[in-house]
Every structure is written in C-alpha cells, then in structure tokens.
Amino acid sequence: MARELETKDAEPAAGKRVRADAQRNMDGLLKAAMEVFAVSGVDAPVREIASKAGVGVGTLYRHFPQRSDLIVAVFRREIDACADAAEALAAEYPPAEALARWMQRFVDFISAKRGLSSALHSGDPAYEPLPAYFDQRLRPALENLLQAAEEAGEIRSGVDPTDLLHAVARLSGTGDATGKDHARRMVALLVDGLRYRGDNETAG
Amino acid sequence: MARELETKDAEPAAGKRVRADAQRNMDGLLKAAMEVFAVSGVDAPVREIASKAGVGVGTLYRHFPQRSDLIVAVFRREIDACADAAEALAAEYPPAEALARWMQRFVDFISAKRGLSSALHSGDPAYEPLPAYFDQRLRPALENLLQAAEEAGEIRSGVDPTDLLHAVARLSGTGDATGKDHARRMVALLVDGLRYRGDNETAG
DNA sequence: CTATATACGGAACGATGTTCCGTTTATCAA
DNA sequence: TTGATAAACGGAACATCGTTCCGTATATAG
Missing domain, CATH: 1.10.10 (Arc Repressor Mutant, subunit A)
Incomplete structure (x- = not known):
C-alpha cells in the first residue's frame, strides 16, 4: 500500500x-x-x-505551501473511501439505516485522526482547502443518503447536508480514548432526531 | 457591574x-x-x-498560573447564571420543553465566547480546571432537567448528562457568524433525538 | 559534458507561552 | 514616623512553533 x-x-x-x-x-x-x-x-x-x-x-x-495541502494529500484516499461507502450502504440497507450507518462510518474516520476536526473548523486560512475537499467529496455522498431517506418518509425533510456534516465532524473531534464512543452515541441521537416527528418538534 | x-x-x-x-x-x-x-x-x-x-x-x-484559571474567573458569573437558569425554566415549562430551552440557553453562552469550546475539549493540561468547573456547575443543572423529563416520560432514559453537555459544547464551538444558528439547529435535533422512540432506535 | 532551471536545506525572523530573579513596595510593629 | 520584611512586580530571557528567504547543490536536456 x-x-x-x-x-x-x-x-x-x-x-x-x-x-x-x-x-x-x-x-x-x-x-x-x-x-x-x-x-x-x-x-x-x-x-x-x-x-x-x-x-x-x-x-x-x-x-505543501499550506498545511492543509499535506493533510488532504495524506487522507485523500480515506476521504474518498468514506464517500464511496455511502453508495455501498445505500444498496444494502433501507434508507434511514444506510444513513445511520454511514454517519457512524464518518465518525470512525474523523475520530481516528486526532486534531482533524479542530482543523476543519478552525477558520484558519491555512486550512481552507481542507473543508473544501470535504465538501466536494463527502457532502454529495451524504446528500444522496438524505434524499433517499426523505423520499422514503423515514426522516424529516429540509435538513441541510452541510449542517449535518459539520455537526458530526464537531462531535467526532476527540481527545481522550472514550471520545469515539461518546461521538457514536451522540451521532446516533442526532439521527434519531431526524426520525422524530412530534407535535413539539423543535427543529426543522 | x-x-x-x-x-x-x-x-x-x-x-x-x-x-x-x-x-x-x-x-x-x-x-x-x-x-x-x-x-x-x-x-x-x-x-x-x-x-x-x-x-x-x-x-x-x-x-493565574493556569490559563484556565483566568477564564474560569472571568466567566464564573455567567456560568453560574446559566446553571441557575435551569431551575427557572423547570418551574415555568413542561419538562421536555424546559430541557430544550435550557440547551439553547447553553448554546447562546458558549457561542458567545469564541474559542471556549475548543479550550474545553483541547485536552491540554493548561485547561484542566475549566471542564472541572463546568462539570461542577452545569452538569447537576442538566441532570435535574433530564431526570424530570425522563420521569414525565417525555424523553428516553439512560442518557448521560455529561455526554450531552460535551456534545452541545462541541456543537456550539463557532468561528463564522452563522455558527450560532447552525448550533441551535443541531442541538434542537439532538433534543428531538431524545424524544424519539421507534423500533429502530439507534441510540440508548 | 556543460549549462541551467529546479529543488534543497537550514539559518533567520516574528509570535507566542512560560520561567526566573533582581527590584519595588505595601504592610506592620516599634 | 520609620524601618524591616514578606509579598508582589516587571520584563528580560528561554523554548517552541510557523514561515520566509536565499546561497548552494543537483537532475536533466542538449
């Protein structure tokens, strides 16, 4: 390899x-x-x-004039793999479950790269191309999953894929060892939020 | 003042x-x-x-030997106020709504302090007392709200308050101007996740 | 083999956190 | 009021980091 x-x-x-x-x-x-x-x-x-x-x-x-150029180069293959996983999951599971599983897949990836999450959201210009590449590869993947789940009536509509991507990335920024489990739980909660349809619906 | x-x-x-x-x-x-x-x-x-x-x-x-000592000293009053707000909201609203509103209150606080979120989760020993004070003041406040909502059957049980606190703090770490709105949406989604009870419940 | 465009290496610069210690001063007792 | 002294002050000094710059080395074309 x-x-x-x-x-x-x-x-x-x-x-x-x-x-x-x-x-x-x-x-x-x-x-x-x-x-x-x-x-x-x-x-x-x-x-x-x-x-x-x-x-x-x-x-x-x-x-690598920008620090993010090096990061993107190093992780490009893994980012692409994560994006590709969306299609595979969509083919194998019902829409909402495919979505939930891909989210966890994304958590695994981000959690494994310490500091990547902070870098993504730092706002530092030195990291600018990094969110750009994420947006280019990962956002469309998530968008498809969301749309399928929406059309199946399994989740609410009107959710911005970029919003979700950022949120999950934030939740997956870890430091300690238990960080990954924490992230998985919270992301699962987020997905359940997408499924929730009650009178007191808070978001949407 | x-x-x-x-x-x-x-x-x-x-x-x-x-x-x-x-x-x-x-x-x-x-x-x-x-x-x-x-x-x-x-x-x-x-x-x-x-x-x-x-x-x-x-x-x-x-x-202020540690950087976090200064931060805690500066924000102590606001942290306390945020904790106190929990009681007030619990007295005025139904459990789950009090919970939802307090979460947004917490988002407002964290969003207003740039960098506070990253500092909280940096893992840097220089910031150690900071999470400690949050845990001391904010966790009990949230714990009460959660317990009330659980007992009212409005949300699922078995949710760790510390988990939630960390998650919301992460989501509220902002850089750009739209960060706060994004955080509010995602936190609302999280709260809806607490309310969700379906066959395919993902977290719990 | 030689010329030259290209790439290399690391010194140097500026910003930052943190420590250390000679100097200053607030306080208290006489 | 006045001195002794413990406490606090200030900022130079050191270490670490990102980033730039330019004299030197070298791969490649002809």
Missing part, C-alpha cells in the same frame, strides 16, 4: 516533467506525515515531519 | 490579608481579560491581556 502511494498518489504527471528527487521527497514527506499524524495528530510540528522525512522544512513548504 | 466585580469577585478574603496592589492588579486583569476575550477569543495572547491591564506578564502568571 505504501508502494502505491509512492507511485500513484502524487500527481500522475501534470504537463511538465518532475525531477526525480522532488518526487522522492514528496513521497517521503507523505509517508512521514502519515506516521506523525497518526501518533501526534494533524497539529504536529512541521519540523518533526520534515526531519522524519529526512528533508529540510524549506522542502516541505515547497511541496 | 464592574464595581461589583472589583469588590466582590476575587476572593472575599481567605485567611491571610491581601496586599492592596495585588487586589487591584487582579481586578484589572479580570477586566482586561474580559474585554480581550470578547474580541479575540480565549486564545488571545497573554501579553495582550497583561499590557491592557498595565501589568507585566509575571504578574498575570502569579495570579
């Missing part, structure tokens, strides 16, 4: 020829970042990543 | 006599911090607060 990452992940070849050392360093940075992110979260010091990759910080900034 | 803060807020007099300049600087720091927090959020630079108060950073650290 690391093999594939080295050869295919970074720019299949965009017009100009890429210098071999540049490609090598790029791959090394991705690999190092993946490892560092896994143990220290996405807020890990830049120098740590650069040194683990055996390059200077200048090289890191050359390839 | 600033008057009251100066005379009553900071340690009514604990055993030893407090030097007048110390008390004065303490009050000045609280006032400065309140203003700075309001415009720059709770992550504002320490130096900014110290200089606005006309003291050195050493003085700030002497009075």
Whole structure:
C-alpha cells in the first residue's frame, strides 16, 4: 500500500516533467506525515515531519505551501473511501439505516485522526482547502443518503447536508480514548432526531 | 457591574490579608481579560491581556498560573447564571420543553465566547480546571432537567448528562457568524433525538 | 559534458507561552 | 514616623512553533 502511494498518489504527471528527487521527497514527506499524524495528530510540528522525512522544512513548504495541502494529500484516499461507502450502504440497507450507518462510518474516520476536526473548523486560512475537499467529496455522498431517506418518509425533510456534516465532524473531534464512543452515541441521537416527528418538534 | 466585580469577585478574603496592589492588579486583569476575550477569543495572547491591564506578564502568571484559571474567573458569573437558569425554566415549562430551552440557553453562552469550546475539549493540561468547573456547575443543572423529563416520560432514559453537555459544547464551538444558528439547529435535533422512540432506535 | 532551471536545506525572523530573579513596595510593629 | 520584611512586580530571557528567504547543490536536456 505504501508502494502505491509512492507511485500513484502524487500527481500522475501534470504537463511538465518532475525531477526525480522532488518526487522522492514528496513521497517521503507523505509517508512521514502519515506516521506523525497518526501518533501526534494533524497539529504536529512541521519540523518533526520534515526531519522524519529526512528533508529540510524549506522542502516541505515547497511541496505543501499550506498545511492543509499535506493533510488532504495524506487522507485523500480515506476521504474518498468514506464517500464511496455511502453508495455501498445505500444498496444494502433501507434508507434511514444506510444513513445511520454511514454517519457512524464518518465518525470512525474523523475520530481516528486526532486534531482533524479542530482543523476543519478552525477558520484558519491555512486550512481552507481542507473543508473544501470535504465538501466536494463527502457532502454529495451524504446528500444522496438524505434524499433517499426523505423520499422514503423515514426522516424529516429540509435538513441541510452541510449542517449535518459539520455537526458530526464537531462531535467526532476527540481527545481522550472514550471520545469515539461518546461521538457514536451522540451521532446516533442526532439521527434519531431526524426520525422524530412530534407535535413539539423543535427543529426543522 | 464592574464595581461589583472589583469588590466582590476575587476572593472575599481567605485567611491571610491581601496586599492592596495585588487586589487591584487582579481586578484589572479580570477586566482586561474580559474585554480581550470578547474580541479575540480565549486564545488571545497573554501579553495582550497583561499590557491592557498595565501589568507585566509575571504578574498575570502569579495570579493565574493556569490559563484556565483566568477564564474560569472571568466567566464564573455567567456560568453560574446559566446553571441557575435551569431551575427557572423547570418551574415555568413542561419538562421536555424546559430541557430544550435550557440547551439553547447553553448554546447562546458558549457561542458567545469564541474559542471556549475548543479550550474545553483541547485536552491540554493548561485547561484542566475549566471542564472541572463546568462539570461542577452545569452538569447537576442538566441532570435535574433530564431526570424530570425522563420521569414525565417525555424523553428516553439512560442518557448521560455529561455526554450531552460535551456534545452541545462541541456543537456550539463557532468561528463564522452563522455558527450560532447552525448550533441551535443541531442541538434542537439532538433534543428531538431524545424524544424519539421507534423500533429502530439507534441510540440508548 | 556543460549549462541551467529546479529543488534543497537550514539559518533567520516574528509570535507566542512560560520561567526566573533582581527590584519595588505595601504592610506592620516599634 | 520609620524601618524591616514578606509579598508582589516587571520584563528580560528561554523554548517552541510557523514561515520566509536565499546561497548552494543537483537532475536533466542538449
């Protein structure tokens, strides 16, 4: 899998020829970042990543001018996989259950990447492309699930997918070990809220 | 109101006599911090607060060794007010509605303090006393509301107040201007989730 | 093999949190 | 009133971090 990452992940070849050392360093940075992110979260010091990759910080900034560029590059495959999971679940389960399951799938992903949630909502311009990519890949996936469940009459209508995506991402931002379970419970509650239809309906 | 803060807020007099300049600087720091927090959020630079108060950073650290000590001191009155609001709402509305309204009250509070939400969940040891004070004041308030609504059969049982408190705080962490509305919607959804009782109940 | 565009590395800068200690001063007792 | 002294003050100093910049090294084309 690391093999594939080295050869295919970074720019299949965009017009100009890429210098071999540049490609090598790029791959090394991705690999190092993946490892560092896994143990220290996405807020890990830049120098740590650069040194683990055996390059200077200048090289890191050359390839990833924005911190979020590195994050997106590292997690792109997983984000895409999460988006793709929506279709699979929709094919296998009734609409509302597919929705509920995908939500948990999303929780699993975000919970596993410490600091990703805060980064997503920090508002820091350095992280701008990050929400953008989430919106591009994940929002349509959720939108389809929502629409199907709405049309089946299993959940209320008028729910904004972006709203939900942000909410779940926020709930999944974790620190301690029990954070993931907490997030799962609260997201499940949110889904039940979508299903609720009472006289005193609070939201909608 | 600033008057009251100066005379009553900071340690009514604990055993030893407090030097007048110390008390004065303490009050000045609280006032400065309140203003700075309001415009720059709770992550504002320490130096900014110290200089606005006309003291050195050493003085700030002497009075508030942990950053969260300053935050708690500044917001203590508002936190207490939020906790007290629970009783008032419980007396005026049916259990579940009192619960829903208090949740929104809590959203208003957290949304107004930029960065407070992240600080609460950062896991940073420097912020440790902050969740502690929230737990001490707000959790019992919510616990009462939940219990009343449970006993009235208006919501499901078995919901952990701490879970909910954390969840709402997370949802209320905002950056942009529309953040508060988003939080209100999502929290309302969460409350509806508490009310939902279906065959496919997801959480509980 | 040489020229040159490209990439590299890390020193340097500015911002920040935190500590430390020489200096100042409020308080109290004589 | 006046000195002694414990307490508090202030800000320099240190460590860490993100980010920029530019002299140096080198991969590649011809």
